Amino acid sequence: MKFFITGAAGFIGFHLAARLLNDGHSVAGYDGMTSYYDVKLKKARLAKLQEFENFEFTAAMLEDRSALALAYTEFEPHIVIHLAAQAGVRYALEAPDAYVGSNMIGTFNLLEVVRQGMPEHLLFASTSSVYGGNEKMPFSEIDRTDFPVSLYAATKKSGEAMCHTYAHIFRIPTTVFRFFTVYGPWGRPDMALFKFVRAINRDEPIEVYGHGQMARDFTYIDDLIDAIVALSGLTPGDKRAASSDSLSPVAPFRTVNIAGGTPVELMEFITAVESAMGRTAKKVLRGMQPGDVVETHADPTLLREMIGQVPSTPIAEGVLRFVRWYRDYYLE
Template sequence: MTIFITGTAGFIGYHVAARLLALGHSVVGFDGMTSYYDVSLKRARLARLAAADGFTFTEGMLEDRPALKAALDAAQSDVVIHLAAQAGVRYAFEAPEAYLQSNVVGTFNLLELLKTKPPRHLLFASTSSIYGGNADGPSRETDRTDFQMSLYAATKKSGEAMCHSYAHLFGIPTTALRFFTVYGPWGRPDMALFTFVRKMLAGEPIDIYGEGRMRRDFTYIDDLIDATVGLIDVLPDARARGPSDSLSPVAPYRAVNLAGGKPVELMTYVEAIEAALGQRAIKNFLPMQPGDVVDTHASPELLHDLVGAVPKVDVHDGVARFVAWYREHYQGS
């Protein structure tokens, strides 16, 4: 099977592509080398993918529709996995236009190009942030998603809405994947785990927002890839998979939480990092930042109904794996 993946230079895109290549599929990657974070890390991911049989790559921006069209036409793919996006909650205060261009215009361009020749399945990367200010957990796919608290979340809500409308109008079978705080080797340098490890090894204090009282439904990257790959063959057809199913009544479309449903307090996460590094962190406790939510907690019921499993790696194990990768990649040890 040939699979077209946007965002293959990114954290999740790299891992999805690597897994599919290992399974014997052909992967056509498309991504832009933006300067949001260290481009050399993106290049290193791509170099590892390029060493595998069956991988081809086009460097380009989603906003460049002719370039995106040329890559799609050449790929002749069976499945499209749309992971490329401007990520991060706080960067939107510096560059809000980047979110609109990549996440809204870029997704629109992709959908416009797919409508004349729909793939067998389109998988779209959404986010737990879409649940926003909902007060009660766990978050279920059938809950309202009307109270986004960041521009990033709002653009992902827009992406889900556009995907649903194109699924309805043009018959594009689509699954929106709502990722919950994904972490692991080859992760993004702007994420907490990466930042904490780097600063702790340098003997610098780490900033802990929300006074350490936040909770996150952390999802280890291997578990997320298991779920994503497992969902490729689970098409959003006319048959609901139980009362928890978010299958649309008017389109071949559903949203799925990708998480284990076991939120962890931020301080427990920090303790896992301390244990993996063998040193205590110098902690600088700060108030909540604008756009952040206090708690993310997924219901994994639908994911289990669809693929028969849910994420299971706990944070102590997952953090230890990240630290081992970090030491090897950056310290050569």
């Protein structure tokens, strides 16, 4: 199979591309290589992918529709997985244009390109942040997502809406993933785990937001990739779940949470980091940051019914794997 992956040099895109390449598929990666975080890390991921003969890469922005169309049409993919986005809740306060450009205009450009050369399946990466101010827990795919509390969430919700519209009008089989706090080796430096490990290693204090009274439904990267690969072969209509299916009534379109449904308290997460590093963190308690939510908690019922499994890597094990990678990458 031929997979076209946007954001291939990113954290999730790198792991997904590597899995598919190892499985013998052909992958065309597309990534803007922006400086939102250390470009050296992106280049290091990319270098590993370029060791495969069945991998090709285009360095360009999603906003450049001509470059996007050229890369897409020359490759003629069977499956498109759209991971590229401007991520991060807090950075939107500093650079809102980046979110509109990448997450909305970029997604629109991809949809325009895709409808001209129809793939077998389009998969779009959204986020648990779209659940926003919802108070009902756990979050289900059929819940309303009308109350975003960050620009990041608003732009990803817009992406979901555009994907549904194109699925309806042009009959593009489309699956939307909602990711929940993905972590693991080769992760992003702006994420809490990376920041905690780096600070503790330098004997610097860590900032604990929400005074530690927060919880996240953490998802280990290998579990996430297992789910994406499994779902890539199940287009809407191939399989209908027994209950709570999010299939659209008017389009070949489905939304799926990818998470284990087991939130971890922030202080428990920090304890796992301290244990993996063999050090106690110096903690500075802070209030909630604009755009943050107190808790994320996924209902994984649909995912389990679709693929027969949900993310299950224990937090202590996943954090330990990250710490080992961090030490190998930065300290040896």
